[in-house]
Amino acid sequence: MSLDNQSNSDSQSLQSQAPRKPPFFFREEYSGLIVKGNFMTLAAKPKLVEEGEWLAHQVVEQYRLLEQMIDIIKVVDERTSKPICNPDVCPTMSASGHTYTWLDNQKKPIKIPAIQYINLVQKWIVGKINDPTIFPTDTTSPGFSAAAYASGSLTPSSTPLPVGPTNLNTPLSALSGREWLGKSSGFPETFEADIKSIYRQMMRCYAHIYHGHWLEPFWNVNAYKELNTCFIHFINVGKLFGLIGDKEMEPMQPLIDLWLAKGLLPQAEAQGSTQQGPAPGTAT
Structure with a gap:
């Protein structure tokens, strides 16, 4: 082997041994937000609001913000005449070594293109929010529009307005027994x-x-920065109320750690009282 070839070989070996730089979005210089302030304040439950009502509001608001980010990756690229996220560039729903599968009609996990997965998630979430047995709503309240849920485009004014769980004729014995999140506001045990x-x-x-x-x-x-702002708000609410665990946050943990170090997120995750229920997708 010639000296030049040996030098090139050594150089390539050093490059292969050098630590890979993290993705741009995991670097501090790209972790900025479009707003300043304390996100814990935005997530904190007002004293006079029942926790089930507050979390119902938060989930609807978080979906509204996510929907805006999803709309951006659905914009058609003039060069390809296809949405930015399409089956050619994103054949699976994946992130940092994680591949998420969807359960088919036989409850078997299948890999599908990311955009198809996301569309199914949107339809599934809107269906949940629009289900009065999960998100009970008072349709007689001023300004409420059931069509706002069914459209999949949720606005701040279309948050759930839970109905009270009883009436004057309900016996006290019916109120005893198990407690769960949102029970006093009429939310189901599975909420x-x-x-x-x-x-x-x-x-x-x-x-x-x-x-x-x-x-x-x-x-x-x-x-x-708009994406960062929506995501930190999402994570803040999730950690504060124990809606999301470390396993789910794993693909984005380096960015979350940056915000934790800056004091922008709560250090300790709240403990929920109910185990996470089944979702339509599974991770592999």
Whole structure:
């Protein structure tokens, strides 16, 4: 082997041994936000609001923000005449070594393109929010529109307005027994498991958006700070109320750690009282 070839070989060997730089979105210089302030204040439950009502509001609001980010990756690229996220560039729903599968009609996990997975998640979440047995709503309240849920485009004014659980003729004996999140506001016993499942699916969408589309389109259209702002708010609520666990956050943990170090997120995760319920997708 010639000296030149040996030198090139040594150089390539050193490069292969050098630590790989983290993705741009895991670096402090790209972790900025579009707003300043304490996100814990935004997530904190008002004293006079029942926790089930507050979390119902938060889940709807978090989906509204995520929906705006999803709309960005659905924009049609003029060069390809296809959405930015399409089966050619994203054949699976994946993020940082995690591949998320969907359960088919036979309850078997299958791999599907990311955009198909995300579309199914959106339909599933809107179906949950629009289900009065999960998110009971008072349709007689001023300003309420059931169509706002069914459309899949949730606005701040279309948050759930829970109905009281009883009337004057309900015996006191019916109020005794098991307690659960939101019981006093009329939410079902499965409510906590349902919103944790919704949160888990939203986390997967955020993870794919970052790992698959941070550069194109968010960096290229200078919208990465908007993405960061939506995501830190999402994580803040999830950690504060125990809606999401470490396993689900794993693909985005380096960015979360940056924000933790800056004191922008709560250090300790709240403990939920109900185990997470099944979701339509599974991770492999």
